[in-house]
Each structure stands twice: as C-alpha cells, then as structure tokens.
Amino acid sequence: MxxxxxxxxxxxxxxxxxxxxxxxxxxxxxxxxxxIISIPEAAGIAWASYRPEKLEGYSLLTQRSPEIxxxxxxxxxxxxxxxxxxxxxxxxxxxxxxVEAESIFSNILQYHRELWDLRSxxxxxxxxxxxxxxxxxxxxxxxxxxxxKVEMLIQIFSELKQASLKSDFPKMARKDLRKVGFDLMRPxxxxxxxxxxxxxxxxxxx
Amino acid sequence: xxxxxxxxxxxxxxxxRFHHPKERTRIEANFKDSPVLLTSSYxxxxxxxxxxxxxxxxxxxxxxxxxFGEILWCIQKLDLYQRRKLQTNLQGIxxxxxxxxxxxxxxxxxxxxxxxxxxxxxxQDMFDExxxxxxxxxxxxxxxxxxxxxxxxxxGFGRCKGQQKQCKIDEFFSANLSAFKEIVDALKALPPExxxxxxxxxxxxLEKALQHPKNMLxxxxxxxxxxxxxxxxxxxxxxxxxxxxKHYKVLMPAIEKKILLxxxxxxxxxxxxxxxx
Numbered sequence: 117m118x119x120x121x122x123x124x125x126x127x128x129x130x131x132x133x134x135x136x137x138x139x140x141x142x143x144x145x146x147x148x149x150x151x152i153i154s155i156p157e158a159a160g161i162a163w164a165s166y167r168p169e170k171l172e173g174y175s176l177l178t179q180r181s182p183e184i185x186x187x188x189x190x191x192x193x194x195x196x197x198x199x200x201x202x203x204x205x206x207x208x209x210x211x212x213x214x215v216e217a218e219s220i221f222s223n224i225l226q227y228h229r230e231l232w233d234l235r236s237x238x239x240x241x242x243x244x245x246x247x248x249x250x251x252x253x254x255x256x257x258x259x260x261x262x263x264x265k266v267e268m269l270i271q272i273f274s275e276l277k278q279a280s281l282k283s284d285f286p287k288m289a290r291k292d293l294r295k296v297g298f299d300l301m302r303p304x305x306x307x308x309x310x311x312x313x314x315x316x317x318x319x320x321x322x
Numbered sequence: 323x324x325x326x327x328x329x330x331x332x333x334x335x336x337x338x339r340f341h342h343p344k345e346r347t348r349i350e351a352n353f354k355d356s357p358v359l360l361t362s363s364y365x366x367x368x369x370x371x372x373x374x375x376x377x378x379x380x381x382x383x384x385x386x387x388x389x390f391g392e393i394l395w396c397i398q399k400l401d402l403y404q405r406r407k408l409q410t411n412l413q414g415i416x417x418x419x420x421x422x423x424x425x426x427x428x429x430x431x432x433x434x435x436x437x438x439x440x441x442x443x444x445x446q447d448m449f450d451e452x453x454x455x456x457x458x459x460x461x462x463x464x465x466x467x468x469x470x471x472x473x474x475x476x477x478g479f480g481r482c483k484g485q486q487k488q489c490k491i492d493e494f495f496s497a498n499l500s501a502f503k504e505i506v507d508a509l510k511a512l513p514p515e516x517x518x519x520x521x522x523x524x525x526x527x528l529e530k531a532l533q534h535p536k537n538m539l540x541x542x543x544x545x546x547x548x549x550x551x552x553x554x555x556x557x558x559x560x561x562x563x564x565x566x567x568k569h570y571k572v573l574m575p576a577i578e579k580k581i582l583l584x585x586x587x588x589x590x591x592x593x594x595x596x597x598x599x
Binding site: 229243244247248250251254255286287290291294295299300301302303304305 | 339340342343411414415418419421432433436437440441443444447448451
C-alpha cells in the first residue's frame with residue numbers, strides 16, 4: 117500500500133471545516149502531509165477556485181462557474197452566432213435559389229456544430245436550444261423555406277448571444293418554430309427522404 | 323363542397339406528428355373544405371399512451387446507460403413487437419444526430435436525451451396545436467395528467483382501476499347506452515370472417531358493460547373498447563377521419579354516423595384542376 121490518502125480521519129479533524137476534496141494546510145502537518153497538500157498548488161489550482169460552495173452544480177475541471185463563462189467564451193459564442201445571423205440574412209435574399217440556399221445551410225450547420233462544442237461552458241438551456249435548432253434545420257428541405265421561417269430562425273439564433281439563456285426559452289422557441297411550420301419531429305424519421313433518394317439512385321447505378 | 327367539421331381519430335393525430343412528411347401531406351389534403359378540426363380527450367389519451375409512453379421508455383434507458391449501443395442492447399430484451407417499434411424510432415433519432423465530424427456516440431446520446439425530453443415535455447401542446455377543439459365527455463385523467471415528471475425522469479403511463487375512479491367513462495357509457503347497444507348489435511350481426519380478435523373482444527366487453535357500466539372503469543375493458551368510445555364521442559354532424567377504416571366502417575354506420583374515406587393528395591389536386599376548368 118502506498119500510504120497516500122487524501123482524506124484520512126486525521127486530515128479531516130485538522131481541516132478548517134472543508135468537506136471532501138483537497139484539505140487546507142494546517143500548522144500541525146507532518147512533512148509527509150505537506151507533500152500531499154502541495155499537489156494542487158503545484159498543479160496551479162488556486163484555493164479560491166475550488167471552494168465547495170462555488171463548485172455546487174458544476175463538475176470540477178469540465179465546467180466553469182457562470183462568471184468565468186461570460187469573460188472566456190461569450191465572445192466566441194457571439195462570433196459564431198453573428199456568422200450564422202449574417203448567413204440567415206443572406207438566405208432571405210436567396211430563398212428562390214436552392215443551390216445557394218443549400219450552401220448557406222451547410223455553413224450554418226458548420227457554425228452550429230462549433231457552438232455545440234462550446235456548450236459545456238454555458239447553461240443547460242444553451243445545449244437544449246441548439247438541439248431544438250438542429251432538429252429544425254438539419255436536413256431541412258430548402259424548397260420548403262419561407263421568409264417567415266427564416267425570420268423566426270434569426271430571432272431564435274440571436275438569443276444565443278444572451279449571457280444567460282432563460283431556462284424556459286427553448287420550450288418557447290420550439291412552440292414558435294412549430295407555429296411557423298418547422299417540423300421538429302424530423303429526427304424520428306432518421307435519414308431524410310432526399311438522402312434515401314440519393315442512396316436509391318446510387319444503388320440503381322450499381 | 324364544404325365537408326363540415328372533421329373529427330380526427332388517434333391514428334390520424336399520430337400520423338400528423340410522427341409519420342413521414344409525404345403521409346402527412348396526404349392526410350392534410352383531406353382537410354380542404356373542412357372549417358373545423360375536432361377531436362376528444364380520449365383520443366388524446368390513446369395518442370399519449372401509444373407514442374409518448376415509448377419515448378419515455380427510451381428516455382429512461384438513455385439516462386441510465388453510458389453509450390448509444392447500450393440502449394440497443396436493452397431493447398433487445400423486449401418482445402418482438404416492442405423491440406421493432408422502439409428500435410425504428412431509436413435508429414432514426416440516432417442517425418439524425420450522428421455527425422460525420424465526430425464519431426463519438428456519447429454525443430449522440432447527449433442529444434438524444436435532450437431531444438426525447440423536449441418531445442415528451444411538449445407532447446400535450448403538440449397534440450392540442452393540431453386541432454381547433456377537444457371534447458372532454460369522458461374526463462379522461464390520463465389525457466390531462468400524462469406525462470408526469472418525477473424528478474429528472476417521468477412516471478410510466480400506469481393503469482386505471484375502478485377503486486380510484488378519476489374519470490367519467492362509466493357515466494359517459496350510461497349516458498350513451500343506446501348507442502353502445504347499437505354497436506353491440508352491429509358487431510353481433512357481423513359475419514365471423516369479418517371480425518378480428520379486437521372486435522370480438524370489444525363485443526364481449528361492451529355486452530357485459532351494458533348491464534354493468536362501471537366495468538368500463540377498468541383499463542382492461544376501457545382501452546379495448548377505444549374505437550367504440552371514439553365513435554360515440556364523434557359529433558353526429560362531423561365526419562370521422564381515420565387510418566383504421568376496417569374497424570370504423572363497422573362501428574360508425576351502426577350509430578348512423580359517417581367516416582370520411584381518405585383521399586390521395588394527387589386525387590385532390592386533380593379535383594381542384596377540374597373545378598377550376
């Protein structure tokens with residue numbers, strides 16, 4: 117046995133009321149304990165950043181507290197969102213051109229994917245809204261698009277720029293998307309028809 | 323020509339949300355000239371029981387497994403009918419959220435959980451948005467209160483028993499006794515080769531319930547007579563639209579009500595062309 121234990125009874129009795137995790141340095145420490153306790157410092161983690169009360173609801177090192185979110189990742193999120201918004205505005209002009217519209221959609225989905233990768237730095241409703249938007253736009257048939265639908269997408273995508281998205285916003289967004297005619301049940305159909313058609317064509321060519 | 327009000331049966335309501343867009347277009351082409359779309363709380367209960375119950379099962383499995391493949395493994399243990407139904411849904415959703423940019427199935431699982439939860443949470447709204455009015459003569463409790471959240475998950479659909487009466491199906495049955503009697507007579511008069519197992523069971527339950535309407539408070543009786551209950555709920559002046567013509571073509575004429583036979587969307591377009599010319 118290595119003897120390395122981070123939460124022995126002795127450590128707990130000497131701690132300053134901290135529960136679990138790393139123990140605060142005390143004056144009665146042995147050199148051995150000193151070595152253990154210095155590990156977080158060596159790793160560059162400041163005491164203040166892992167106070168249990170601050171970590172409540174977040175898992176250590178995978179998600180950050182709200183104040184860090186705003187300063188670190190919101191500009192990146194805003195940047196991707198702005199790119200999507202400008203593409204959607206372009207789409208309004210190109211609704212009658214399915215080739216152009218298809219290309220705009222591919223780019224929107226690429227930025228959507230980048231926003232999805234940033235989800236762990238935001239609140240739960242951010243990821244929820246992205247899934248809603250994905251079920252509305254992924255494989256969407258551009259020939260079914262209307263100006264009203266694009267306007268609705270612009271309105272909903274802009275909300276991603278909020279520092280903190282309201283928890284009930286995704287539900288409201290789903291309602292609005294259904295109202296203008298988006299089909300949020302597409303995922304249940306699996307591979308959309310246009311891709312099945314392509315597959316059939318490829319099979320017949322074989 | 324105006325068709326008047328349409329009463330939408332369960333199969334139609336399910337198809338309008340969960341079937342292929344082509345099928346939905348075919349169905350909705352029948353709404354032309356129908357100013358009002360109606361349905362009932364009993365239809366809503368059937369819709370929730372048949373579709374949302376399955377999605378809750380998938381959600382519950384998805385929340386306790388570690389990856390997408392494990393859900394498929396759990397489904398393998400179900401009976402053939404359930405397995406086929408759930409697997410089709412699951413593979414559909416999985417394929418949809420799969421991205422060629424990342425092969426990580428835990429990401430698909432994450433999206434699957436969010437999408438299922440959203441669809442379950444929206445199920446009441448998604449049903450209501452499809453019609454103009456919903457009658458509530460049976461006061462079906464499941465139609466009002468399902469799905470119910472239980473922390474981060476949901477309670478199952480459950481059963482209904484007479485001991486904890488929460489609806490008025492017995493009162494509805496008593497108030498429409500003569501209509502149900504007409505249905506029993508029509509079922510009895512049907513040649514055996516035209517009756518399937520469901521119609522046989524329905525006849526047996528309804529006949530007993532004519533003497534003891536409180537029998538209908540048991541889900542084992544109530545759910546097996548769904549088509550007869552919906553036929554009686556359909557207003558006399560409305561036409562009933564269904565994908566289950568086999569049952570309703572027997573039940574509806576028995577109480578002097580009509581069904582609207584589904585028209586193909588292409589037939590309707592042709593009709594419109596003729597009308598124009």
